[in-house]
Amino acid sequence: MARPAISVESLTQEEAAAELARLAEEIAGHDRRYHAEDAPTVSDAEYDALKLRNAAIEARFPKLMRDDSPSRAIGAAPSGAFAQVRHSRPMLSLDNVFTDDDVVDFVASVRRFLSLAPEAELVFTAEPKIDGLSMSLRYENRRLVTAATRGDGTTGENVTANIRTIGEIPQQLPKDAPDIVEVRGEVYMRRDDFFDLQKRMAETGQTFANPRNSAAGSLRQKNPEVTKSRPLKFFAYAWGEASEPLGTTQYDVVQRLGDWGFRINDRMVRCGSTEELLRRYHEIEAERAELPYDIDGVVYKVDRLDLQERLGFRSRSPRWATAHKFAAEKAITVLKAIDIQVGRTGAMTPVARLEPVTVGGVVVVNATLHNEDYIKGIGNSGQPIREGRDIRVGDTVIVQRAGDVIPQILDILPEKRPPNSAPYVFPDRCPVCGSHAVREEGEAVRRCTGGLICSAQAVERIRHFVSRNAFDIEGLGEKQIEFFFNSDKAALKIAAPADIFTLRRRQEALPATLDGSLERLENIDGFGAVSVKKLFDAIDIRREVALSRFVYALGIRHIGETNAKRLARHFLSFEALRKAAEAAKMPEGKGDPGNAEWQEIVGVNGIGGIVAEALVDFFAEAHNREAVDALLAAGVTPLDEEPVAAVSSPVAGKTIVFTGSLEKMSRDEAKAMAERLGAKVAGSVSKKTDLVVAGPGAGSKLKQATEFGVEVIDEDQWFERIGHNA
Numbered sequence: 001m002a003r004p005a006i007s008v009e010s011l012t013q014e015e016a017a018a019e020l021a022r023l024a025e026e027i028a029g030h031d032r033r034y035h036a037e038d039a040p041t042v043s044d045a046e047y048d049a050l051k052l053r054n055a056a057i058e059a060r061f062p063k064l065m066r067d068d069s070p071s072r073a074i075g076a077a078p079s080g081a082f083a084q085v086r087h088s089r090p091m092l093s094l095d096n097v098f099t100d101d102d103v104v105d106f107v108a109s110v111r112r113f114l115s116l117a118p119e120a121e122l123v124f125t126a127e128p129k130i131d132g133l134s135m136s137l138r139y140e141n142r143r144l145v146t147a148a149t150r151g152d153g154t155t156g157e158n159v160t161a162n163i164r165t166i167g168e169i170p171q172q173l174p175k176d177a178p179d180i181v182e183v184r185g186e187v188y189m190r191r192d193d194f195f196d197l198q199k200r201m202a203e204t205g206q207t208f209a210n211p212r213n214s215a216a217g218s219l220r221q222k223n224p225e226v227t228k229s230r231p232l233k234f235f236a237y238a239w240g241e242a243s244e245p246l247g248t249t250q251y252d253v254v255q256r257l258g259d260w261g262f263r264i265n266d267r268m269v270r271c272g273s274t275e276e277l278l279r280r281y282h283e284i285e286a287e288r289a290e291l292p293y294d295i296d297g298v299v300y301k302v303d304r305l306d307l308q309e310r311l312g313f314r315s316r317s318p319r320w321a322t323a324h325k326f327a328a329e330k331a332i333t334v335l336k337a338i339d340i341q342v343g344r345t346g347a348m349t350p351v352a353r354l355e356p357v358t359v360g361g362v363v364v365v366n367a368t369l370h371n372e373d374y375i376k377g378i379g380n381s382g383q384p385i386r387e388g389r390d391i392r393v394g395d396t397v398i399v400q401r402a403g404d405v406i407p408q409i410l411d412i413l414p415e416k417r418p419p420n421s422a423p424y425v426f427p428d429r430c431p432v433c434g435s436h437a438v439r440e441e442g443e444a445v446r447r448c449t450g451g452l453i454c455s456a457q458a459v460e461r462i463r464h465f466v467s468r469n470a471f472d473i474e475g476l477g478e479k480q481i482e483f484f485f486n487s488d489k490a491a492l493k494i495a496a497p498a499d500i501f502t503l504r505r506r507q508e509a510l511p512a513t514l515d516g517s518l519e520r521l522e523n524i525d526g527f528g529a530v531s532v533k534k535l536f537d538a539i540d541i542r543r544e545v546a547l548s549r550f551v552y553a554l555g556i557r558h559i560g561e562t563n564a565k566r567l568a569r570h571f572l573s574f575e576a577l578r579k580a581a582e583a584a585k586m587p588e589g590k591g592d593p594g595n596a597e598w599q600e601i602v603g604v605n606g607i608g609g610i611v612a613e614a615l616v617d618f619f620a621e622a623h624n625r626e627a628v629d630a631l632l633a634a635g636v637t638p639l640d641e642e643p644v645a646a647v648s649s650p651v652a653g654k655t656i657v658f659t660g661s662l663e664k665m666s667r668d669e670a671k672a673m674a675e676r677l678g679a680k681v682a683g684s685v686s687k688k689t690d691l692v693v694a695g696p697g698a699g700s701k702l703k704q705a706t707e708f709g710v711e712v713i714d715e716d717q718w719f720e721r722i723g724h725n726a
């Protein structure tokens with residue numbers, strides 16, 4: 001862990017008291033961001049460093065321990081305090097761009113996707129990106145019926161009672177509003193209101209770090225009366241489900257939301273070119289400090305809704321919008337040490353331990369150094385970075401923090417390098433288990449080969465398993481997992497995920513004679529009867545889990561959330577997925593088609609050979625199958641996925657190949673369109689291809705299609721077939 005600037009030993013009582021106050025506030029902020037808002041701004045290691053520092057100061061000055069000391073609390077606001085709401089349309093997030101060049105690229109990618117001629121007009125809206133929390137307000141028959149937080153984008157928390165206390169949110173919409181409409185936007189707190197609230201709350205000792213946390217904390221109150229006493233506001237800027245079209249452009253629909261009584265942002269404008277977007281960005285940036293609320297960038301959206309629809313979505317963000325974030329903040333500090341963190345796949349990541357420094361209001365003590373080559377001054381494709389300068393312990397470094405991204409070291413100040421410094425030698429053994437660490441040809445990452453014997457990997461696998469997008473078990477943080485993992489008591493040990501689900505049983509089976517013993521969780525420092533019950537409840541409610549979360553939690557290489565969802569949607573049940581994965585024989589050599597199960601897996605939309613191989617490899621290992629069996633035996637039930645209502649379209653279920661040049665749409669749009677209509681788009685023609693759409697210049701694929709007797713149509717016929725009038 002990083003040692004702080006002033007050692008605890010040399011703190012005066014006054015300094016200690018001031019620092020404990022600051023730490024209490026800062027840690028409470030991190031707790032809220034992590035537990036309540038699902039948006040941590042520091043790494044776990046940084047968070048731990050703060051907690052350790054707090055504990056060390058308290059150990060030296062026990063009398064100074066505050067009532068709101070972070071050592072008194074375990075976890076934060078209970079999730080589960082609010083009922084869950086499934087969003088009828090997912091609440092997506094936005095891609096970020098940072099530079100003017102990125103904006104040029106964004107506009108170009110939109111034009112390319114739409115196959116727009118160079119002279120064709122393309123209008124965007126530009127508006128401030130409000131730093132609050134997003135909210136979906138559902139109106140049925142013009143009455144507010146549900147208000148939900150974003151949550152993981154699919155499911156949020158029902159905060160209707162609290163939202164009803166916000167005066168400026170209409171409870172009732174006018175007659176011209178549709179029967180069903182979901183109005184989306186940002187709940188926020190003005191800066192002056194935030195400062196007033198801070199003053200009011202100062203006596204209670206519980207304050208918030210910034211307006212955003214304050215808005216989030218105020219909304220997540222069990223008692224709506226408390227929320228009512230907080231000055232919350234709401235900007236409407238988007239919508240979800242609507243029983244009838246709300247308009248034809250983004251701009252007009254937002255104005256309409258304004259007409260219905262919602263506050264809308266008066267800085268939203270239409271821009272007809274990249275230059276105009278950038279000009280607006282710089283104007284808003286210049287006004288930033290004077291705006292009464294916090295913003296962290298400018299959002300650009302394609303104005304025409306028909307174009308938005310054509311552009312559609314990637315897995316978590318729309319293609320038709322992006323957030324242009326304000327510049328990252330930088331600071332200069334000293335690199336005190338480089339530690340190696342071992343991840344669940346054995347990947348060894350170098351972490352910079354820094355002399356604490358404030359970057360844009362946040363104390364940074366750790367930053368990522370990416371990988372071995374990055375430290376040496378070598379980029380991803382072998383090219384020199386930082387003009388080839390390496391990074392050494394003792395160097396004075398430039399740290400950058402952009403939004404909620406982990407801080408990174410950008411460069412060093414060569415003139416400040418101590419004369420006796422030595423190049424950093426990346427370890428060739430795992431610092432945790434001592435196994436060899438190897439770097440495979442073409443890989444940037446060095447990995448520990450310890451596998452099952454490496455405790456760091458085991459702990460990281462469990463952390464991944466309980467993480468937010470996997471099993472999402474409240475109360476099992478890094479500290480607790482390490483405690484359970486390192487315990488040598490049979491009733492406490494958690495060596496693998498399945499043990500989480502037998503913990504309660506093992507604890508309850510302890511004989512009464514052990515009531516005061518350290519085998520019992522409630523006797524252990526930091527737990528206590530209430531938090532033990534909370535933990536058991538948090539585990540129990542996750543015994544039934546969405547199939548995609550279950551698959552993601554297994555931590556199979558290359559299977560992140562998106563691929564887990566793809567597999568879940570295709571196989572619908574864990575049994576079916578597992579059966580296919582276990583039966584799939586890997587293709588022996590290139591070009592070998594493998595068996596039917598292998599074909600089925602690689603045939604899942606978006607799943608390619610590498611992912612399929614990782615999946616099959618996983619189930620080929622006996623210890624992985626045992627770990628899965630143990631989970632099922634411990635009562636974990638992956639819920640079957642609801643089959644997605646089959647898209648009824650003339651091409652649903654068909655395999656289509658596009659070839660030659662297309663004139664009315666780009667290749668990407670053609671693919672996205674076909675997939676929306678339930679078809680699968682393949683890159684090459686085989687006997688299984690149902691349809692080839694060939695434009696001018698089609699060559700070998702067209703020939704193969706004729707050979708295999710596959711139906712061939714042109715672009716116009718394609719539009720006729722799917723019912724568009726091209």
Ligand code: IVH
Nearest residue numbers: 092093094127128129130133134237238299
């Ligand atoms: S549009 C499908 N507009 O930024 C796109 N989002 O980073 C929906 N946000 O989750 C979002 N101001 O909470 C949009 N003017 C604005 C926004 C805005 C703030 C937030 C929102 C979203 C996040 C994405």
